[in-house]
Amino acid sequence: AQKVTQAQTEISVVEKEDVTLDCVYETRDTTYYLFWYKQPPSGELVFLIRRNSFDEQNEISGRYSWNFQKSTSSFNFTITASQVVDSAVYFCALSEAWGTALIFGKGTTLSVSS
Amino acid sequence: KAGVTQTPRYLIKTRGQQVTLSCSPISGHRSVSWYQQTPGQGLQFLFEYFSETQRNKGNFPGRFSGRQFSNSRSEMNVSTLELGDSALYLCASSRTGGGTEAFFGQGTRLTVV
Numbered sequence: 001a002q003k004v005t006q007a008q009t010e011i012s013v014v015e016k017e018d019v020t021l022d023c024v025y026e027t028r029d030t031t032y033y034l035f036w037y038k039q040p041p042s043g044e045l046v047f048l049i050r051r052n053s054f055d056e057q058n059e060i061s062g063r064y065s066w067n068f069q070k071s072t073s074s075f076n077f078t079i080t081a082s083q084v085v086d087s088a089v090y091f092c093a094l095s096e097a098w099g100t101a102l103i104f105g106k107g108t109t110l111s112v113s114s
Numbered sequence: 115k116a117g118v119t120q121t122p123r124y125l126i127k128t129r130g131q132q133v134t135l136s137c138s139p140i141s142g143h144r145s146v147s148w149y150q151q152t153p154g155q156g157l158q159f160l161f162e163y164f165s166e167t168q169r170n171k172g173n174f175p176g177r178f179s180g181r182q183f184s185n186s187r188s189e190m191n192v193s194t195l196e197l198g199d200s201a202l203y204l205c206a207s208s209r210t211g212g213g214t215e216a217f218f219g220q221g222t223r224l225t226v227v
Contacts, residue, residue: 032213033213035215035216037218042220043202043204043220043221043223044218044219044220044221045204045206045218046218047215047216047217047218050213050214050215052213091157095212095213096213100145100147100162100164100169100170100211100212101147101159101162101170101172102147102149102157102159102206102216103159104149104156104157104158105156106156107156107157
């Protein structure tokens with residue numbers, strides 16, 4: 001069975017601190033996709049990144065970076081120099097290669113104070 | 115490029131009634147998925163439609179149903195509403211589903227009283 005675990009329920013940081021959101025997944029498939037979404041108070045899930053199981057290259061996009069490690073089944077997300085606008089709920093998700101359902105973790109609520 | 119549009123944004127219904135929610139995907143996207151979000155259960159997959167056919171279904175009772183039209187717009191229906199159906203219902207649009215990027219609408223907040 002597929003499962004995504006986000007052990008951190010809530011994280012609070014002060015602006016300019018770096019913060020890492022953890023994501024651990026379980027799947028028996030050899031081909032799968034991993035995602036991160038951000039959900040601000042408005043409710044809309046904002047797509048951040050998609051990674052397939054064959055691409056273990058880390059990725060950096062501005063202040064965001066992602067560390068994918070198949071050996072530990074983890075896909076962690078780091079925000080560098082956090083800002084108040086980063087405050088939101090962040091979800092990690094998994095889908096099978098040909099699956100059409102996203103399996104979400106419970107989410108991590110990030111609060112960034114000034 | 116227009117995003118995913120869900121209507122209405124808010125709904126209040128009474129137990130036992132039925133409700134229909136609508137989702138217009140991004141132009142060119144043929145896959146539409148529906149998710150239910152509640153504080154207790156988090157985000158749960160309801161079903162996915164592709165080219166007017168239901169391709170996948172989550173673990174929800176038959177009171178939850180959906181359909182997709184030839185223009186890829188989708189509707190979901192919940193009959194005989196229960197208090198526990200109160201949730202944020204999110205629609206996701208993607209080109210083909212199957213691991214491609216899914217883009218979400220702002221959701222419909224349903225309250226059952």
